Amino acid sequence: MSGHTLQDKVVVVTGASGGVGRAVVRELGHQGAKVALIARGMAGLGAAAVDVGAAGGIGQVYEADVADYGEVRRAAEQIEAELGPIDVWINVAFSSVFARFTDIEPAEFERTTAVTYLGYVWGTRVALDLMKPRGRGAIVQAGSALAYRGIPLQSAYCGAKHAVKGFTESVRTELMAERSGIHVTMVQLPAVNTPQFDWVLSKLRRHPQPVPPIYQPEVAARGIVHAAAHPERKEYWVGSMTVATLLAQRVAPALVDRYLGRTGVDSQQTGEKAPSGVANLWEPADETTDYGAHGSFDSKSHGRSPQLWLSRHRTAVTALAGAAAGAVLLRRVLR
Template identity: 60%
Template sequence: MTDTRNQVVVVTGASGGIGRAVARAFGARHARVALLARGEKGLKAAADDIRAAGGTALALPTDVADVEQVDAAADRVEEELGPIDVWVNVAFTSVFARFADIRPEEFRRVTEVSYLGYVYGTMAALDRMKPRDHGTVVQVGSALAYRGIPLQTAYCGAKHAVQGFHESLRCELLSERSKVRVTMVQMPAVNTPQFSWVLSRLPHHAQPVPPIYQPEVAARAVLYAADHPRRREYWVGGSTVGTLIANAVAPGVLDRYLADTGLRSQQTAHPKPADQPANLWHPADGPRGHDFGAHGEFDAKSSPRSLQLWASQHHGLLAAGGSALAATALALWRRTRS
């Protein structure tokens, strides 16, 4: 097992949600964590979290859609913290609306942040990792990287793009016999602040599609993937597994099901707040905003654990156990027949 103390880790989107929980979890392992995001209030609070957990923090205000800013941030990390061991791409933005209600410049901005931000982050990481033949890039994905849903055309398009990019890059690194690893973690619905700050044109308050998991579940999955990056991807949550299997077996049926239920399941019964911020162009925790933290508004509906995540991480053990049970059952059956 690799010694994880004093690892140098970069987390994009570290000011809130999954990124915030991931950064805090690395801090608890005494890592040196660089935090990339736009909002300075969230970055400062995230840095305080890491230091309180026992780690070292470097907050770097960065728009991941700007390749020069990302590359400059990577230079700062290596100058102040040391060679980057792990780079975690989390940062994203989105628009909750029907496709017809999304403006071209909004769709472009979502793509630049939620897809190209991953590309630029990966470029910065590999430029520094490949000469050393060491390092890991973790792409935080979603079940929506495989299965599009209504009201999220921009986000689903970006996640599908990240999935294709990840697969192509992984093949290239394998062909080069590189020791640099890339892996992807496909997330379920997570209780993050995005539902309170994403640009929304829905009549009611946006919500994740149940079942909902806490950000710490996602963070544990990311840390495990960073420690075990040979797997091409990890699935988190039973809902992710069910969605991807259903989409592989009967995608047309799932299209119709989502057409009937997808709009309603992504909204609460409460009207959207008139003063809800939108972080598409400017951070929600800007001068007039506040630190949103890791959790959203759905703590009461969210699970702090995932049995499926444990199963995904221990599939070899489960397979061995299943084989042993099958062999025992066969022996008992033969004994009853003799």
């Protein structure tokens, strides 16, 4: 991918203040993009805008709750008035609850769904309303391996990611039927070392953790920004466990259920400390404190993903690598 593919393009990123979204806006800054940063936490947003400028781009802050269609619409109109027509819209924002399903209050489940699913729906709707008269544009959905495979303690998040996948496929086929010049793509992400494990509402006794292998947010960002520059593909995969999850789920879903039933609860909790007590479900965690892109698992995280390279280049090796990763997971299940 050319280092200047998105130079001078107007790119919107939701969830831009921290985690994967924060890494995405930095990567866009390196490409010289005009980046519109949407989130709720002003400390995180302000620091993210500085990151974009330091990297060589233009960063502009727009405070909005993605669960509110009106706020998203007003932010988009302001973006077009100040930065110009939107070329790319990237949906990253989410929230969640780490808990067993029966421990999640209805209002908490509803709020998670509104942010993590409807936030993508409203962002996509607003982007299409603005892009369709021009007949061009790209929408990128930051997805997850959990769009294909639900796991314990994350019922609200998994349900939302499954919904985003189905919604995106429906919209994509409608655009294809219209022979539209607008493209919609998804980037399915693995476990990523972001602040989500420090600021997502948790009802667990122990601190939540991502399930290895864990990747740094910059790996996810490279995949998302590549997809923004090359949105014709339906889907990109980042991380070995993402590939293994997709294949294992297709080959032996019942075995995966049993494996996750045995290991899924303990593997998502550390043995070292209690949850942080911070929760961003109702209010932003980074209103006065900047959390940045990285979480607390730097020492356990990978900075590169061969699967991303394979997914981008779409060679026969992709199938071989995916089959090998699937075989590894199946061996774990059958043990």
